[in-house]
Amino acid sequence: MSTTTVKTTAPADSPAGTAGGAPPRRTRRRGENSFAGSFAAHAILTGASLAALFPIAWLVFLSLGPDKDDYLHPGRIFGKMTLDNYSFVLQETPFFDWLVSTLVVSLGTTVIGVLIAATTGYAVSRMRFPGYRKFMWVLLVTQMFPVAVLMVPMYEILSELQLIDSYLGLVLVYCSTAVPYCAWLLKGYFDTIPFEIDEAGRVDGLTPFGTFARLILPLARPGLAVAAFYSFITAFGEVAFASTFMLSDTKYTFAVGLQSFVSEHDAQRNLMAATAVLVAIPVSAFFYLVQKNLVTGLTAGGTKG
Amino acid sequence: MTVAIDRATGKRRGEPGGRPGRLTRLRQSYQRYWYAYAMIAPVVVVLGVLVLYPLARGFYLTLTNANSLNSARTIGVNHIEATYEFIGFDNYADILWGPTSYDRFWSHFIWTIVWTALCVTLHYVIGLGLALLLNQKLRGRTFYRLILVLPWAVPTFVTVFGWRFMLADGGIINAGLEALHLPAPLWLEDTFWQRFAAIMVNTWCGVPFMMISLLGGLQSIDTSLYEAAEMDGASAWQRFRYVTLPGLRSVSSTVVLLGVIWTFNQFAVIFLLFGDTAPEAQILVTWAYYLGFGQQPRDFAQSAAYGILLLAILIVFTSVYRRWLNRDEQQLAI
Numbered sequence: 001m002s003t004t005t006v007k008t009t010a011p012a013d014s015p016a017g018t019a020g021g022a023p024p025r026r027t028r029r030r031g032e033n034s035f036a037g038s039f040a041a042h043a044i045l046t047g048a049s050l051a052a053l054f055p056i057a058w059l060v061f062l063s064l065g066p067d068k069d070d071y072l073h074p075g076r077i078f079g080k081m082t083l084d085n086y087s088f089v090l091q092e093t094p095f096f097d098w099l100v101s102t103l104v105v106s107l108g109t110t111v112i113g114v115l116i117a118a119t120t121g122y123a124v125s126r127m128r129f130p131g132y133r134k135f136m137w138v139l140l141v142t143q144m145f146p147v148a149v150l151m152v153p154m155y156e157i158l159s160e161l162q163l164i165d166s167y168l169g170l171v172l173v174y175c176s177t178a179v180p181y182c183a184w185l186l187k188g189y190f191d192t193i194p195f196e197i198d199e200a201g202r203v204d205g206l207t208p209f210g211t212f213a214r215l216i217l218p219l220a221r222p223g224l225a226v227a228a229f230y231s232f233i234t235a236f237g238e239v240a241f242a243s244t245f246m247l248s249d250t251k252y253t254f255a256v257g258l259q260s261f262v263s264e265h266d267a268q269r270n271l272m273a274a275t276a277v278l279v280a281i282p283v284s285a286f287f288y289l290v291q292k293n294l295v296t297g298l299t300a301g302g303t304k305g
Numbered sequence: 306m307t308v309a310i311d312r313a314t315g316k317r318r319g320e321p322g323g324r325p326g327r328l329t330r331l332r333q334s335y336q337r338y339w340y341a342y343a344m345i346a347p348v349v350v351v352l353g354v355l356v357l358y359p360l361a362r363g364f365y366l367t368l369t370n371a372n373s374l375n376s377a378r379t380i381g382v383n384h385i386e387a388t389y390e391f392i393g394f395d396n397y398a399d400i401l402w403g404p405t406s407y408d409r410f411w412s413h414f415i416w417t418i419v420w421t422a423l424c425v426t427l428h429y430v431i432g433l434g435l436a437l438l439l440n441q442k443l444r445g446r447t448f449y450r451l452i453l454v455l456p457w458a459v460p461t462f463v464t465v466f467g468w469r470f471m472l473a474d475g476g477i478i479n480a481g482l483e484a485l486h487l488p489a490p491l492w493l494e495d496t497f498w499q500r501f502a503a504i505m506v507n508t509w510c511g512v513p514f515m516m517i518s519l520l521g522g523l524q525s526i527d528t529s530l531y532e533a534a535e536m537d538g539a540s541a542w543q544r545f546r547y548v549t550l551p552g553l554r555s556v557s558s559t560v561v562l563l564g565v566i567w568t569f570n571q572f573a574v575i576f577l578l579f580g581d582t583a584p585e586a587q588i589l590v591t592w593a594y595y596l597g598f599g600q601q602p603r604d605f606a607q608s609a610a611y612g613i614l615l616l617a618i619l620i621v622f623t624s625v626y627r628r629w630l631n632r633d634e635q636q637l638a639i
Contacts, residue, residue: 059467123344148593149612153363287458
């Protein structure tokens with residue numbers, strides 16, 4: 001959306017005589033404000049933007065300071081900015097091990113989550129089968145599971161299956177949240193695809209499965225991408241399960257690995273900051289590409305009963 | 306034509322749908338829904354195996370005295386069988402009205418409710434305010450939007466580290482406060498300020514989602530409604546009250562529900578901000594985690610019991626909330 005400020009003055013052809021006194025300079029209610037109003041809006045938005053930006057900018061800034069106590073004397077960083085922290089993190093720490101585990105776990109969750117959830121999203125979007133409402137309710141309820149509910153039994157089950165400290169175990173655990181999540185998201189997206197397409201497919205002799213696979217899935221590619229991204233992010237940022245179920249430090253995900261700097265490296269905050277920045281940049285960049293679709297998918301599922 | 310296809314597939318898969326000999330009407334309805342059941346089957350299986358089974362097992366654990374000393378475990382090559390016993394609802398009784406139940410459960414419960422209410426209110430109010438501003442014709446609003454989404458884009462575990470640097474004693478926030486000759490609280494040590502800091506950080510993390518959702522809602526409101534309202538002489542406040550808020554109703558109800566659930570279960574912010582150093586600032590979720598995994602011996606049974614209680618609270622809340630939303634609606638909101 002570009003910021004072309006086309007002056008959209010209200011059309012002057014409104015027939016109602018009660019529209020108010022001064023038609024030539026009628027301000028459009030959701031259009032331009034008075035000067036003071038727009039100044040206030042800019043002031044608030046600038047303030048909010050600074051508040052949003054500052055903690056991250058600060059983290060980036062601190063990551064350039066070579067000393068672990070630089071965060072207490074930020075002024076000193078200016079004189080000695082360096083990328084040493086980054087090269088140290090990349091060369092001397094298990095950064096790439098963590099990268100591998102994070103990617104394995106997140107991508108595994110994503111693939112399983114989206115594959116399984118797609119048909120479900122389609123079914124709950126198109127078919128009002130008996131038990132439909134209850135099923136949607138179950139999907140919603142699984143979103144509310146506090147970590148503590150499943151963590152203990154899952155720990156027990158995984159240790160019986162020898163899946164503690166294994167990628168597969170963590171992927172399975174994450175699927176328990178990602179699958180209902182994706183189904184919910186995808187329902188929202190499928191709802192936006194016209195039902196006429198299904199009807200046309202059925203008239204042409206496709207089964208519902210055929211309609212789904214040949215017509216709807218290709219159209220739903222953006223929705224699938226969003227679901228994939230969301231489950232990826234969820235798995236990527238999860239802390240509680242990851243820090244409990246992954247024991248060896250080469251298998252840590254980033255969320256756990258970053259914590260380990262606090263204790264194991266004598267609270268080397270400069271390295272923590274550098275790692276955090278290294279993790280955050282690609283994810284945030286990717287996030288910006290899809291964030292608009294994320295919301296549509298997420299809230300549409302709830303709004304269209 | 307469709308009926309023939311349905312019956313053929315129905316028979317092949319042996320689902321109840323296609324079986325002949327029932328009333329035609331019933332059969333047709335089954336034939337229609339058979340696909341639906343087949344399509345949701347994978348998720349049903351996954352949820353059954355990965356969620357319901359652990360849930361049932363977790364519920365059973367809450368009826369025992371399981372902890373890390375008497376559970377089944379493997380030390381080296383030796384496998385030790387579980388020796389915990391069934392003790393009925395003692396865990397719940399102990400949590401809810403046992404000795405020191407106030408310190409262990411109710412104080413955390415009250416704080417969790419306060420935390421959830423404050424955070425969601427702040428998320429919603431700030432998010433709505435920013436969304437309203439961004440919905441105007443304003444120079445540079447795309448730029449503002451991109452900046453304001455940033456807290457959502459960065460993974461929580463990263464941002465919380467950033468905040469820890471800032472909140473640390475001697476960090477930038479206290480340095481700034483001292484420069485202004487204001488008292489510098491011990492954000493990460495003093496209970497009140499810990500809670501304050503937790504709410505602040507969580508608000509910072511949660512506003513973008515609300516803002517973007519509500520902005521989407523605002524943009525979907527028909528502009529002719531505003532024109533009509535203005536024709537009728539509605540003031541800005543009246544337009545907000547009688548056009549904007551009702552127009553946002555469906556989006557609001559969803560995001561508030563999601564916000565409550567997420568905030569109530571917000572693990573990462575408090576856990577990463579304080580670790581084990583803030584017993585008084587723990588909400589129920591992090592407290593349950595502490596019981597089960599943060600102490601020795603690990604108290605699995607109590608931790609799971611907290612989990613079940615949390616889930617129960619959320620389910621009750623959601624049911625009431627849904628009923629309240631749908632109280633006089635033809636179209637169900639959620």
